[in-house]
Amino acid sequence: MAEKKQTIVIKKIIVSGGGHHGGSWKVALADFMTALMAFFLVMWLLGQSEETKKAVSDYFSTPSVIEYNFQNFGAEITLEKLFLDILNEPLKAFQSFMEPADQTPNLLDMGSTKVVAAYLADQMNDVAKNVQVTPEGYDFDIPDYMLFERGTATPNASFVKVMDKIKGITTGLKDADIKLTSGLFVQAVADGNVMTANKVAAERFDIVRNKILASLETNTVSVTGGISVKEKRGEIDPAKLVGFIRVKIAQKEITSDGRKPRKLEALFGPSRVDMSVYDNFVNQISNRKKEQEAPKTLKEQVDQELNEAAGITTPSTPTE
Structure with a gap:
């Protein structure tokens, strides 16, 4: 008999694994750790003082x-x-x-006359007049009709708003001298009397001085000054006589820690030779605000809507 051949069967076993999962568990772990850290930070903050929370x-x-x-x-x-x-x-x-x-920045610590001028222009362009910025500090005038009723020491409706602007540039000062001058024409008061004018000017000085003193953050700032009362010659309409509150801020010769203060410097000079540094920045800021407030044309509105729909952000052009 012929021998029966043995059939060889080859069994191929394929073990299919879960495949590469891309480390998604790491993302989940990272999210969990972030949430846990945030939770502990919140718990830590809840136990801190109000000063720390604010900081x-x-x-x-x-x-x-x-x-x-x-x-x-x-x-x-x-x-x-x-x-x-x-x-x-x-x-x-x-x-x-x-x-x-x-x-509440300390403008005298800015180091650059341009930064000081720009900050003043941004904060007080509609209030400050006759602004001067020097290496030692800066000074400006506030017309009296922006603070007081004409010929009196009674604060008017814009007093709080203007004083907030003044305090915004004086509150953070350190190692500085603030000199105030209350200027007034004799003919501006109701009776045209010199003694009355002196009294009104002195009362105005005290009101502004006390407001600034109450807002200071350090005791290294002095607030001094006085009054300047003059007579206007000729026939003058009293309603057109404008007094002023002059604010002159300068660095002290020696700081509270015994050092000489760093002067304000200018590196590049003014952008326009026909304007002072302050007037130049007032002009730039005014133009920028006008551009932002100007109504857009129909084409600009359509282009903006199309860009927003496509997720395109239009870069803003820097002001020169």
Whole structure:
């Protein structure tokens, strides 16, 4: 008999695994750890003082100094300030990259006359007159009709608004001298009497001085000054006589820690030779506000809507 051949059967076993999952578990773990960290931060904050809570809130709600300067003053003066800071105070310059912008800035510590002029133009362009910025400080006038009823020491409707603007540039000062001058014409008061004019001017001085003193954050700032009462010769309409509150702010010769203060410097000079630094920035800010408030044409509105629908962001043109 023929031998029966044995059939060889080859069984191929294929083991199929779960496949490569791309490390999705790492994402889930990272989200969990982030949520856990946030939870512990919240629990830590709940146990802190109100001062600490406010400091943490301000840090996350306010831009850095560099970001704030770029947004408000443009690239030129921001780079000028940064360059001057690096030359004079390198550690402070690098710290400003991360430090939130101070809500009550010390303008005398800005280092650049351009930054001071730009800040004044941004904050007080519709209030301050005769603005001057020097290496030692700055000064300006506030017409009396913006603060008081004509010929009196009675605050008017805009007094609080204007004083808030003044306090915005004086509250954060350190190692500074603030000199106030209350100016008034004799003919501006009702009876045209010199003694009455002196009394009104002195009362105005005391009101403004007390408001500034109450808002100061340090005791290294002095607020002094006096009155300036003059007679106007000739036939003058009393309603057209304008007095003033002059504010002159300067650095002290020696700071409270015994150092000489750093002067305000200018690196690039004014952008326009026919304007002062302050007037130049007032002009720029006014033009920028007009452009922002100007109504858009139909074409601009349609283009904006199409860009927004397509997810395209139109870059803004920096103000020169």
